[in-house]
Amino acid sequence: MEISPDQVVLWRWGTLELNATIVFTWMVMALLAVGARVITWRLSTTTRISRWQNLVEVLVEGMRSQIREVSRQEPGNYLPFIGTLFLFIAVSNALTIVPGWQPPTGSLSTTTALALCVLVAVPVFAIAERGVLAYLRKYVQPTFFMLPFNIIGELSRTVALAVRLYGNIMSGTVIVGILLSIVPFLFPIVMQLLGLLTGLIQAYIFAILAMVYIASATRAHPGEHGDSNEGGENASAQS
Amino acid sequence: MQIDWVTVAAQIVNFVILVWLLKRFLYRPVVRAMARREQHIADRLHEAEDREKAAQDKAEAYAEKERDLEQKRDELLRDAREEAKSYRKELRQEVREDMEAERRQMHKQVARDQADFVRDLRRQIAEQFEALARRAMSDLADSSLEAQIADAFANRVRDMDADLRQRIAEAALREDGRLTVTSAFDLPADVRRQVTRVLHEAFGDRLDVIYEQSDDLTCGIELRAAGHSVLWSLDAYLDEFEERLAEKIQEMAAKTQPEAA
Numbered sequence: 295m296e297i298s299p300d301q302v303v304l305w306r307w308g309t310l311e312l313n314a315t316i317v318f319t320w321m322v323m324a325l326l327a328v329g330a331r332v333i334t335w336r337l338s339t340t341t342r343i344s345r346w347q348n349l350v351e352v353l354v355e356g357m358r359s360q361i362r363e364v365s366r367q368e369p370g371n372y373l374p375f376i377g378t379l380f381l382f383i384a385v386s387n388a389l390t391i392v393p394g395w396q397p398p399t400g401s402l403s404t405t406t407a408l409a410l411c412v413l414v415a416v417p418v419f420a421i422a423e424r425g426v427l428a429y430l431r432k433y434v435q436p437t438f439f440m441l442p443f444n445i446i447g448e449l450s451r452t453v454a455l456a457v458r459l460y461g462n463i464m465s466g467t468v469i470v471g472i473l474l475s476i477v478p479f480l481f482p483i484v485m486q487l488l489g490l491l492t493g494l495i496q497a498y499i500f501a502i503l504a505m506v507y508i509a510s511a512t513r514a515h516p517g518e519h520g521d522s523n524e525g526g527e528n529a530s531a532q533s
Numbered sequence: 534m535q536i537d538w539v540t541v542a543a544q545i546v547n548f549v550i551l552v553w554l555l556k557r558f559l560y561r562p563v564v565r566a567m568a569r570r571e572q573h574i575a576d577r578l579h580e581a582e583d584r585e586k587a588a589q590d591k592a593e594a595y596a597e598k599e600r601d602l603e604q605k606r607d608e609l610l611r612d613a614r615e616e617a618k619s620y621r622k623e624l625r626q627e628v629r630e631d632m633e634a635e636r637r638q639m640h641k642q643v644a645r646d647q648a649d650f651v652r653d654l655r656r657q658i659a660e661q662f663e664a665l666a667r668r669a670m671s672d673l674a675d676s677s678l679e680a681q682i683a684d685a686f687a688n689r690v691r692d693m694d695a696d697l698r699q700r701i702a703e704a705a706l707r708e709d710g711r712l713t714v715t716s717a718f719d720l721p722a723d724v725r726r727q728v729t730r731v732l733h734e735a736f737g738d739r740l741d742v743i744y745e746q747s748d749d750l751t752c753g754i755e756l757r758a759a760g761h762s763v764l765w766s767l768d769a770y771l772d773e774f775e776e777r778l779a780e781k782i783q784e785m786a787a788k789t790q791p792e793a794a
Contacts, residue, residue: 315540327558341574378548403537404544407540
């Protein structure tokens with residue numbers, strides 16, 4: 295039994311291997327990009343809009359309001375990053391109902407890649423917002439001795455981010471696989487539905503946590519603008 | 534559970550590309566379209582507000598105009614009413630004045646008619662009386678009316694106060710030494726002589742007696758000298774008669790007026 299889609303090699307050319315993770319990622323990317331292009335081909339600015347436009351507007355506005363709520367900042371700069379994280383993970387997970395679909399998020403490589411992106415995005419947004427010194431000073435607070443712990447904390451939450459998503463999605467796929475060999479009918483479908491729900495929740499949690507990390511880094515003092523950290527902890531607790 | 538670092542790198546690149554793609558094809562156009570729609574709606578709301586405000590202003594202006602018109606109408610009505618009132622008053626006053634003038638005119642006419650009638654009557658009475666008296670005198674006493682009048686005149690001269698006679702005589706002498714006797718009719722020579730004698734007795738014979746005839750006197754004789762006058766005529770009787778007659782007429786008028794009313 296194959297646990298990770300990384301191990302499914304679809305095409306090989308010398309040392310280069312094209313595994314299922316990358317292929318399914320491209321499919322998700324193509325679906326999202328083409329879908330977005332088609333829907334936004336002719337956007338209406340009047341009060342009469344198509345139902346597809348309505349759908350994407352609801353989606354985008356929902357993401358913007360979530361970002362605004364968590365960060366207490368205008369969502370303009372964060373929307374592409376956070377929104378893409380959510381859409382990519384959600385679509386990857388939702389497509390598990392398609393028979394034969396290998397969700398790219400079920401690969402530790404993908405979740406690691408996404409977690410690394412968050413790891414890089416946090417200082418990038420923070421430095422762009424506050425400057426290098428202000429950002430670095432955060433690591434020696436409240437005292438200089440906290441520096442190693444702060445660094446460990448930064449890294450561990452990235453790892454947690456990656457492993458949480460990977461574990462949830464991979465476990466869902468694996469459980470369905472195991473159940474299929476024990477109870478061939480009905481029960482795997484229920485588990486599949488449960489997996490769909492878990493997948494969407496994981497997408498939401500991943501995106502929200504990323505936003506919380508960015509928001510806490512772009513702020514002068516943690517908790518200065520409200521209780522976003524608490525929100526983050528709550529989100530972590532849900533996982 | 535293992536990490537393929539090549540795949541990790543590829544996924545990072547994939548993710549960055551996806552971010553760029555979605556930013557270009559999804560977020561930017563959708564956000565822009567929403568902003569534009571919001572702006573559009575805000576503009577329309579603003580426009581509606583402006584229009585509402587304009588409508589409200591117009592309504593207020595109309596209300597103001599209506600109030601003005603109503604006020605003006607009230608004023609006009611009041612003015613018209615007052616004008617009518619004053620006009621009515623004026624007309625009434627005019628009618629009253631006209632009536633008063635007419636009444637005065639009528640009174641004047643009546644008084645004139647009355648006076649004319651009395652004068653005419655008096656003249657006729659005097660004439661009739663003169664003729665009657667003349668005939669009666671000649672029939673009964675074998676004497677002329679002129680002689681009787683001269684007698685009466687002579688008696689009046691004799692009855693005069695002596696001082697007055699003296700003053701008249703002196704004044705006449707001082708002036709022109711004349712005594713003028715005026716009569717309504719031509720005095721016969723004997724009557725003239727008698728009168729001259731009486732006057733000479735009364736005022737002294739140094740004075741000349743001159744006789745004149747005048748229609749102004751009604752059957753009588755008058756002596757004028759130096760601003761003084763001695764007269765006997767029917768006038769006094771006629772005056773009394775006229776007075777009585779007028780009284781009688783008034784009485785009759787007073788009696789007939791309530792009946793007419």
